Amino acid sequence: MQLIQSISVLALAAATYAFPNGAPRCKITESIIAAGHKIQQGSLGLVMQLPATYTPGGAAIPITVAAANGSAVSFAGVLAYMTPGTVMDSSFTAVPIGTVNVPNAGGIKQHVGTFQNLGAQNLRAQTAAVCTAQNVTNDNAASTITHSQPLTAKTPFTIMWTPPTNNAGPVTVNMVISSGSSRTPWQIVPSGQIQSTAGAAPATPANPATPASPATSAAPAATAAAKKNGKKTKKNKAANAAKAATGAAAKVLNAVKAAAAKKAKKAN
Structure with a gap:
């Protein structure tokens, strides 16, 4: 599995011939790849097979690219990377930097x-x-990868990814694969998300208000209540984090679509 999600390849365009030693980009941008390849994105019939979770600071997990119909699909170039959140990076790279309501x-x-x-x-x-x-x-250094020479790889193809030490919350695999040189099919592989066993990534802390000192007589009761509530919180932490991530992703996608529609309207 040649992880190639960030191959904004001017191209994988000549991914193997003009760029035999790797993609010249660090982000996957569909319009740039299409210009380099001299052909619009097509489907190679590729899908991702991903584990459900990762553990921050834990063991490496497999990231696999396979053909949806189970066949062996050959490819020659790849660009891949993992990003925090539940939205593919190619959705953001299609939107101009500075677009209102689209932070990424x-x-x-x-x-x-x-x-x-x-x-x-x-x-x-x-x-x-x-x-x-x-x-x-x-x-x-190896958070973003590409091919080092023209590949003779076939699906299913698996590469191992080691999670970051710090919790990044849900992460998305970004990968683009090229079947060959200019005017040959290429595909940004539809992605999936991998949830963190630690739940959502920690939010940037605000300046908390200084709590009032509790009365001595209330301390034992507060401690007992905290332990009880802590168990419930830990149990529901992952579920709540996933629900929040889904809602946030929907809002971002709506903003991205609106920005793209506005851009297309101006172009016309």
Whole structure:
């Protein structure tokens, strides 16, 4: 599975010939890939097979790309990365930077976790300068990856991803795959989300009000109540986090669609 989600490839466009040693981008932007490939995105029939959860600081998990019909699909180039949240990065890169009500317009700036065993699969970490130029911050050098030479890979293809040490909340796999050089089919693989066993990512703390000092006689009761409520909170934490993430994702998608529609209207 050649993780290629961030291959905004001017292209994978000549992913293997013009760019035999990797995609020249750090984000997946459909319009740029299409320009490089000289052909609009088509479907290679690829889907993702993902585990339901990851554990922050835990063991590596498999990220697999496969053909929906179970066949062996050959591909030559790839660009891939993981982003926090439940929306594919290509939805954001389609919206101009600075668009109102779309905080991640232009693409999510943080790529999280680390892909493993790249050399054995003819993959490599994306060049740091390429990501810096696009205002992308990688957790590690191998948070964004691409091919190191023209691939002769076939689906199903699996690569291992090690989660970040700190909880990132739900994460989304971003990947684009090219079947060959210019004018050959390519696809941004429909993504899925992987939930964190620790629940939602911690929010940026506000300045809390200083609590009043409790009366001495109330302390034992407060402690008992806190323990009881703590058990309920821990039990429902993951469910509440997933529900909140779904609602937030819906709001962001609506904003992205509105911005894209406005852009299309101006173009006409």
